[in-house]
Amino acid sequence: xxxxxxxxxxxxxxxxxxxxxxxxxxxxxxxxxxxxxxxxxxxxxxxxxxxxxxxxxxxxxxxxxxxxxxxxxxxxxxxxxxxxxxxxxxxxxxxxxxxxxxxxxxxxxxxxxxxxxxxxxxxxxxxxxxxxxxxxxxxxxxxx
Amino acid sequence: xxxxxxxxxxxxxxxxxxxxxxxxxxxxxxxxxxxxxxxxxxxxxxxxxxxxxxxxxxxxxxxxxxxxxxxxxxxxxxxxxxxxxxxxxxxxxxxxxxxxxxxxxxxxxxxxxxxxxxxxxxxxxxxxxxxxxxxxxxxxxxxxxxxxxxxxxxxxxxxxxxxxxxxxxxxxxxxxxxxxxxxxxxxxxxxxxxxxxxxxxxxxxxxxxxxxxxxxxxxxxxxxxxxxxxxxxxxxxxxxxxxxxxxxxxxxxxxxxxxxxxxxxxxxxxxxxxxxxxxxxxxxxxxxxxxxxxxxxxxxxxxxxxxxxxxxxxxxxxxxxxxxxxxxxxxxxxxxxxxxxxxxxxxxxxxxxxxxxxxxxxxxxxxxxxxxxxxxxxxxxxxxxxxxxxxxxxxxxxxxxxxxx
Numbered sequence: 001x002x003x004x005x006x007x008x009x010x011x012x013x014x015x016x017x018x019x020x021x022x023x024x025x026x027x028x029x030x031x032x033x034x035x036x037x038x039x040x041x042x043x044x045x046x047x048x049x050x051x052x053x054x055x056x057x058x059x060x061x062x063x064x065x066x067x068x069x070x071x072x073x074x075x076x077x078x079x080x081x082x083x084x085x086x087x088x089x090x091x092x093x094x095x096x097x098x099x100x101x102x103x104x105x106x107x108x109x110x111x112x113x114x115x116x117x118x119x120x121x122x123x124x125x126x127x128x129x130x131x132x133x134x135x136x137x138x139x140x141x142x143x144x
Numbered sequence: 145x146x147x148x149x150x151x152x153x154x155x156x157x158x159x160x161x162x163x164x165x166x167x168x169x170x171x172x173x174x175x176x177x178x179x180x181x182x183x184x185x186x187x188x189x190x191x192x193x194x195x196x197x198x199x200x201x202x203x204x205x206x207x208x209x210x211x212x213x214x215x216x217x218x219x220x221x222x223x224x225x226x227x228x229x230x231x232x233x234x235x236x237x238x239x240x241x242x243x244x245x246x247x248x249x250x251x252x253x254x255x256x257x258x259x260x261x262x263x264x265x266x267x268x269x270x271x272x273x274x275x276x277x278x279x280x281x282x283x284x285x286x287x288x289x290x291x292x293x294x295x296x297x298x299x300x301x302x303x304x305x306x307x308x309x310x311x312x313x314x315x316x317x318x319x320x321x322x323x324x325x326x327x328x329x330x331x332x333x334x335x336x337x338x339x340x341x342x343x344x345x346x347x348x349x350x351x352x353x354x355x356x357x358x359x360x361x362x363x364x365x366x367x368x369x370x371x372x373x374x375x376x377x378x379x380x381x382x383x384x385x386x387x388x389x390x391x392x393x394x395x396x397x398x399x400x401x402x403x404x405x406x407x408x409x410x411x412x413x414x415x416x417x418x419x420x421x422x423x424x425x426x427x428x429x430x431x432x433x434x435x436x437x438x439x440x441x442x443x444x445x446x447x448x449x450x451x452x453x454x455x456x457x458x459x460x461x462x463x464x465x466x467x468x469x470x471x472x473x474x475x476x477x478x479x480x481x482x483x484x485x486x487x488x489x490x491x492x493x494x495x496x497x498x499x500x501x502x503x504x505x506x507x508x509x510x511x512x513x514x515x516x517x518x519x520x521x522x523x524x525x526x527x528x529x530x531x532x533x534x535x536x537x538x539x540x541x542x543x544x545x546x547x548x549x
Binding site for chain 2: 012014015016018019020022023025026027030033034036037040041043044047048051055058062090091094095096097099126128129130131132133135136137138
């Protein structure tokens, strides 16, 4: 009776150990995956913010609105984005070429994204190009 | 004993199964959240590609506009090679042409294209520029469009009370002439009601007594239209002072067309002809520049689409072409008789519902009816926003839009 009870206790311990090992390995894997997902989500958000900032600058320069900054720093949710706009006249002054870059500091990307460049020191950057017409704009009250 | 053994074994298996279940659950949760984040990333990337394609299309639009602005050529020069019109631009009145847009230096991977289109009946001075871009690496495409005001011709002067018949000389009826001249009326009924504009206006009358002014009697002598030929309340108006006609200053032309010149109307007429507009198309042709000296026998123009018929100086080489008796023109007829009364002597016209402008006198006028209509000058009266400089190429505020590629 006693030896059988001891054997059963040993079996229960083995069961518990195996279950713990399965649980431990599984949780470690899912924790890794969750951390990576979290990192990716943060990067996505930063990338989306960078795109919006680049688009905002492009739209501003396309409209030739006064007060479009050529260079500024914006902090969104604790991340500093450095935005820079370069404009060059072409085609006898009728075309204004625009180059907008938005750079922000972050570690190496979880999954490298096309269109985003790793600049070094974990800094990422997006670089967009376009052109705007310098033809005068008729600001009237009606159009045909 | 047997009972004890069987109770322990399942308990261990259950613990293991519960552990595996918990791990599976945690794993699935992680996988789904990872998948959701990956889908977010794809969406964000697609948005970035779409924006980049749109920015490339904007670059194509700017390049096309620069091509038009920088060439120094009139806009007609860009429509010499016709092409298919973009989707949504349908109708016989549209003139379309592709522009050869070069690749943007910083976006060599983007293929840029541009097409220009204009409505040659209603608004030849408004050019729509359609620009597109496709980036094959991203499989993204975008199209944008914007309209431009182009200085095809100056605006015609707005006349508060346009006369039915405008002359640059005197008027007389032939023996047994069958004539009728009706001014614009308040009620809008042709030849019936109170006139709100002159029936005949001349810019030149003869100062017969050489006193340096044209008296009402001299004006009446100059505009010798019989009462039977004239609507009851139509006025005949002459100049207060005599004006020289030599060299011919085209006073009649300038009074209705302002600074619009021959080449403007010739180009417009040629463009309408080149896209195949005729009196029978829908919409019909509205501008006719006629160099042929042959008499005119075609009825043209409708109230919805009035026409402008110009018998040029070339057509008036020996004598100006007459019009068939049954011909009906809705719109304006201009006869470039070059201040030479002899070219219009014995002229015959059909029925003109609009306005007749003759750059000379109209002596021994034999037949015809000129019935003034409010829409008579619509064929060449383009809509220009008030106060704008019609001599400059400019973009139209609010006309930019994104299209479906």
